[in-house]
Amino acid sequence: MKLILLGAPGAGKGTQAEVICKHLSIPAISTGNIIRAALKAQTEMGLKAKEFIESGKLVPDDVVIGIIEERLREDDCNNGFILDGFPRTVPQAQALDQMGFEIDRVIDIEVSDEKIVQRMSGRRVCPGCGASYHLDYKPPKQAGICNVCGEALIRRRDDAPETVLERLKVYHSQTEPLIDYYRAKGKLRVVEGQEDIADTTALTLKALEDRA
Ligand code: AP5
Numbered sequence: 001m002k003l004i005l006l007g008a009p010g011a012g013k014g015t016q017a018e019v020i021c022k023h024l025s026i027p028a029i030s031t032g033n034i035i036r037a038a039l040k041a042q043t044e045m046g047l048k049a050k051e052f053i054e055s056g057k058l059v060p061d062d063v064v065i066g067i068i069e070e071r072l073r074e075d076d077c078n079n080g081f082i083l084d085g086f087p088r089t090v091p092q093a094q095a096l097d098q099m100g101f102e103i104d105r106v107i108d109i110e111v112s113d114e115k116i117v118q119r120m121s122g123r124r125v126c127p128g129c130g131a132s133y134h135l136d137y138k139p140p141k142q143a144g145i146c147n148v149c150g151e152a153l154i155r156r157r158d159d160a161p162e163t164v165l166e167r168l169k170v171y172h173s174q175t176e177p178l179i180d181y182y183r184a185k186g187k188l189r190v191v192e193g194q195e196d197i198a199d200t201t202a203l204t205l206k207a208l209e210d211r212a
Contacts, residue, residue, distance in 0.1 A: 001026060001080040001208070002101055004087070006178055007109035009167040010116045010123065012193050014132055016109065016204045017084040023205065026080040029071055031064055031088075033130055054157055056166030058088060058174060065095045072101060080104075088175045093182075106182040107207050109200065111193035113168050120164045124153040137197055 001024055005013040017028035035053055038046030045067070049059045058064075068086050071077070087093040096103070111119070122135040126146035133140050133153060140147050158167065182188045189207035194200045 001105065002103050003080070003208070004083045004103055004106040004182070005085075005109065006106060006175070006182070007193065008111060008113070008116055008171045008175075009164065010120045011109040011111045012197070012200055013084045013109060015138070015197055016107075016201060017082050019201050020082050020204065020208070024080065024082075024208075026082060027076050028082040028084055029068070029077075029086070030084040031059075031068060031086040032084075034067055034071070035059060035064075036130075054163075056158055056163040056170060058170055061089055061091050061095070064088075065092060068096070069099055072099065087178060090177055090181060093178055103182075103187060105189065105208060106178075106187045107204060108179055108182075108188060108190045109193045109204070110190055115193075115195075116168060117161065117164055120159045121161065123156065123159055125156055126151050127154050137195070 003020065003026075005017055007013050014030060014032075017030065020026075021028040032053075035046070035049045039050055039053065040046070045063060048063060051057075052059045064086065068083075072081060087096050119134065119137075122137070124133045124135065124140075124144075125131070126133075126149060128146065128151035129149045131146050131148045132138075133146075140153065144153050145151070146153055157163070179188065189210060191200065191203045191207050194203070
């Protein structure tokens with residue numbers, strides 16, 4: 001299965017990608033995670049991406065397209081993959097088409113802007129292993145500490161309220177057109193991003209099985 005998860009920042013793409021990755025035993029590929037790892041390692045690409053990511057803007061298409069093509073050609077993607085955060089613009093979707101990967105399904109997780117703003121204020125992430133939590137909806141076992149590696153949790157810099165508003169603006173103008181792009185190809189399924197993570201998971205897994 002070659003799957004794309006669409007949705008606004010904070011809609012729950014990463015959360016659902018983690019579940020589907022285990023369910024289908026295929027890798028979940030997050031461009032956001034790849035860029036943040038490059039930023040942390042201070043690679044040339046990471047330094048180039050820094051100002052974009054921290055201000056809530058998109059990293060230029062040519063940078064992201066190169067990264068993703070290289071990643072999708074790795075052996076672990078032979079049986080499929082889940083794309084979380086790519087494509088994010090129509091030129092990125094067209095580039096993916098040209099790479100020759102036949103996408104089976106695109107799932108759009110829909111959540112209102114109001115809910116997103118509220119959700120992002122409660123997200124906490126682990127700077128060590130990248131695990132993601134929510135103060136109310138997915139709390140760690142011990143407050144402020146990562147379940148996986150024991151590091152102290154932090155708030156992502158781009159989860160600051162003013163940056164979240166900018167990311168939503170960018171999403172509506174540059175990424176939302178992809179909904180029609182994939183609807184026209186007959187690949188789109190829309191899932192309501194419920195307040196209960198498990199409910200969204202159930203809807204997402206159902207949308208994967210829906211062959212209609
Ligand atoms: P990226 O890391 O991809 O961020 P994003 O798309 O903005 O999405 P998030 O990771 O913030 O949210 P998510 O939808 O995964 O939600 P999550 O599951 O964490 O990208 C960051 C930046 O990198 C971009 O702004 C850009 O600069 C750059 N970039 C990345 N890809 C790019 C590309 N292709 N082109 C150009 N630039 C690119 O959930 C959010 C929170 O809500 C969590 O706390 C979670 O626990 C909670 N939650 C999840 N589901 C639910 C639910 N159902 N109910 C209640 N709470 C929930």
